[in-house]
Amino acid sequence: MGKKIQLYLLLILFSINIYGNEISNMRFGTDRVVFDIDSKEKINPLINYDEQNNLLFIEFENMQKNKNLENKKINGNYITKIEFFSMENITDLFVSLRPNIKYDTLILKNPTRFVIKFEKERKKKKIVIDAGHGGKDPGAIGYRKIHEKDLVLKFAKKLKTKLKNKYDILLTRDTDKFITLKNRSKIANDFGADLFISLHMNANRDKTASGTEVFYYSRKSSNYAKKIAKFENSVNEKYGIKEDYTELIVNDIFYHINQEKSMKLASSIEERIVNSTKFRKRGILGANFAVLRGSQAPAVLIELAFISNKSDAKKVSTEWYQNKMIDSIEKAINESFN
Ligand SMILES: [Zn+2]
Incomplete structure (x- = not known):
């Protein structure tokens, strides 16, 4: 097979998402954001927090995002922005938190959901x-x-x-x-x-x-x-x-x-x-x-x-x-x- 054909094949494979894992929807609760995920595998995202910029970074491997999901600005009590970056089979999620907000993440099953919960950080008296x-x-x-x-x-x-x-x-x-x-x-x-x-x-x-x-x-x-x-x-x-x-x-x-x-x-x-x-x-x-x-x-x-x-x-x-x-x-x- 020529190199050109191999490349085409790869592109086709990615575009039809052979992994079948997809962030299909994003929903908002009063203190949380829920991401519905179509996945047959256990998800295990990488989670990082940048304290300087109050930026929560989540990386999903073998994951696409539904094309209807768009970056969103939010004027909420806890967060201000959610952004997606998809590259090949990796989807990154950037969540901008307001100052002094604590977060917690949960993975729920049947159906699979990834949840980020927020809470105001209480300063010690x-x-x-x-x-x-x-x-x-x-x-x-x-x-x-x-x-x-x-x-x-x-x-x-x-x-x-x-x-x-x-x-x-x-x-x-x-x-x-x-x-x-x-x-x-x-x-x-x-x-x-x-x-x-x-x-x-x-x-x-x-x-x-x-x-x-x-x-x-x-x-x-x-x-x-x-x-x-x-x-x-x-x-x-x-x-x-x-x-x-x-x-x-x-x-x-x-x-x-x-x-x-x-x-x-x-x-x-x-x-x-x-x-x-x-x-x-x-x-x-x-x-x-x-x-x-x-x-x-x-x-x-x-x-x-x-x-x-x-x-x-x-x-x-x-x-x-x-x-x-x-x-x-x-x-x-x-x-x-x-
Ligand atoms: Zn005295």
């Missing part, structure tokens, strides 16, 4: 965990000289471990170092926090005082809440630090939105901790805490227990109680983002 006090500032000193700064750092690290798979976590400090109150909220704002959690231990001259209370930021507060805020705010005064919060103060709209969210979270944390530990329920309170004042995100300050109270101090130093409290905080946080 950012949480800043603030272990109160630190360095030259021990915070409250309780039963058997427990230092508030040491115990809350332990809680902060435990909470980070608990949350880090699901959230982006930043600790304002992970060592025994001094940070001013304003810088704590600045760290949270610079990180772009969605939530700010400040951990503290309470103390009182009255050694019978015990239990858990959770605070949110409020310009108005009760006398009792003022007293607690005064102690936690005293760091600056004690160490001669003057801080101007004007640049951090959030406007009234954010103040109200954040306050509502913060109150809900505070209440959920309080309920859950009290239920799981049987600590005394002291409730939630609004107060003008310097450390919460500058936060652009919802923020709560948890006074986990009274380290001046023998029973609270002993319990809160054990792993069992610590884990119960951490679990409670985690559940409340998860709930607040749902």
